[in-house]
Amino acid sequence: MLVTKPRGGRRKAEARRLLLRLVLSAALAGSLGAISITVSGSWSATIDVSNLQGGAGSDLVPSVESPLNGTALSVKQSRQQSWQITVRKIDGTWFPDLALAVERTSNGSGGSGTVTGGTAYLNVTSVEQVLFTGRGNRSNIDLRFRLSGLSVNVPPSTYSTTVVYTIVQTI
Amino acid sequence: MKLFKKAVLGTALAVLAVGLVGAATTTSQSVQMQIREICLLGVTGAPAALAIAPPAAGGDTPANATDNSTYLLYTSTVVAGKSRAITAAWGASDAAPAGCSLKLTATPNGGTNQGASAGQIIMGATAKNIVTTIKSCATGGAAGNGARLAYILSVDDVTALVANESKTVTITFTLTDAA
Numbered sequence A: 001m002l003v004t005k006p007r008g009g010r011r012k013a014e015a016r017r018l019l020l021r022l023v024l025s026a027a028l029a030g031s032l033g034a035i036s037i038t039v040s041g042s043w044s045a046t047i048d049v050s051n052l053q054g055g056a057g058s059d060l061v062p063s064v065e066s067p068l069n070g071t072a073l074s075v076k077q078s079r080q081q082s083w084q085i086t087v088r089k090i091d092g093t094w095f096p097d098l099a100l101a102v103e104r105t106s107n108g109s110g111g112s113g114t115v116t117g118g119t120a121y122l123n124v125t126s127v128e129q130v131l132f133t134g135r136g137n138r139s140n141i142d143l144r145f146r147l148s149g150l151s152v153n154v155p156p157s158t159y160s161t162t163v164v165y166t167i168v169q170t171i
Numbered sequence B: 001m002k003l004f005k006k007a008v009l010g011t012a013l014a015v016l017a018v019g020l021v022g023a024a025t026t027t028s029q030s031v032q033m034q035i036r037e038i039c040l041l042g043v044t045g046a047p048a049a050l051a052i053a054p055p056a057a058g059g060d061t062p063a064n065a066t067d068n069s070t071y072l073l074y075t076s077t078v079v080a081g082k083s084r085a086i087t088a089a090w091g092a093s094d095a096a097p098a099g100c101s102l103k104l105t106a107t108p109n110g111g112t113n114q115g116a117s118a119g120q121i122i123m124g125a126t127a128k129n130i131v132t133t134i135k136s137c138a139t140g141g142a143a144g145n146g147a148r149l150a151y152i153l154s155v156d157d158v159t160a161l162v163a164n165e166s167k168t169v170t171i172t173f174t175l176t177d178a179a
Helices: A007-032 B002-020
Strands: A035-041 A043-047 A063-065 A071-077 A082-091 A099-104 A114-116 A129-135 A138-148 A157-170 B024-035 B038-043 B065-077 B084-090 B100-107 B128-134 B147-155 B171-177
Touching: A035 A157, A035 B024, A071 A082, A071 A157, A099 A129, A099 A157, A114 A138, A129 A138, B038 B171, B065 B084, B065 B128, B065 B171, B084 B100, B100 B128
Parallel strands: A043 B024
Antiparallel strands: A035 A071, A063 A138, A071 A138, A082 A129, A082 A157, A099 A138, A114 A129, A157 B024, B038 B065, B065 B147, B084 B128, B084 B171, B100 B147
16 A cells, blocks of 8 residues: 655655754764863962062062973864863862963974964953964964952962863964 | 744854854963961160160169160061960079169050050060060161060169179060960
8 A cells, every 4th residue: 555645744754854863963063073171280389488588578489480391281183173272160178369370391292283272371361252263283282371359368278270271273 | 933033043053153263171270379477576776775874963763765766667467356465484594783774665666566565575585575465567678667666774773883894685576476
């Protein structure tokens, strides 16, 4: 027995197939453009009497910096496309006088990628800001931190913050 | 049906756009800073020699000798609710010349958290507070900063004075957590 689908039913089935194809195409495109970012290293600063500007009676130095290459970002990308890295922080125990800034101190290595910008300190806040941009794969892009706002007014304690890096592909 | 197709197409293009442009990943790291307590005390040198001089007129008691040329400089950081004090003491074998006592007053310059004078003390081998309620502060390290030290070699008993007697004492100042 021959059963004929109603005209409206065929159109719906056609539309579903179209949607499925496009979604699969998009997923494939997304996977082709896969990008990832990893961070290595960390910074743990101890501020004590050795950070005084002088001897007894002097205040703390206003800021301290991490080593030039204590922290590095690596970008892996399956296609040679442009990207940008943003940074923000989520404070744990923190003191309002303290400010954390970050800058890029190397171009990284490996791959044929490039990096641009980020070579001046950027104050890291809770709001995402562009740290630097680039294209393609790049490994070991060194970062340096600066902690400022130090003084005897900062109560002795352990302060921590989580620095979040996000990479996004751009056109 | 046209509307449905447009919606399907729009959704698919949006997904496609995300796939091409909006791929994003995130990584994070913890940054930790430890601010330690700081407790550092210095003194700007030794006072001039305190000498009991003859009185201007016969029959008068010799005048006390004084010096207020030196200062205590200190840097202190403490947790909330905690304070420090500066104590002074000399060695167990130290003493003032016969008939005299050595008196000391430390006067902070009034800066925030730099503490309050504990008033005049008579020097001895037992540590006594000279500045109290010091919290987080830095007095500064320049001349004239900090707590001024005023020494008085006081003639207590003129009949006990011994001519040409000389004593050198070493005074130890300590910045310490308040009891």
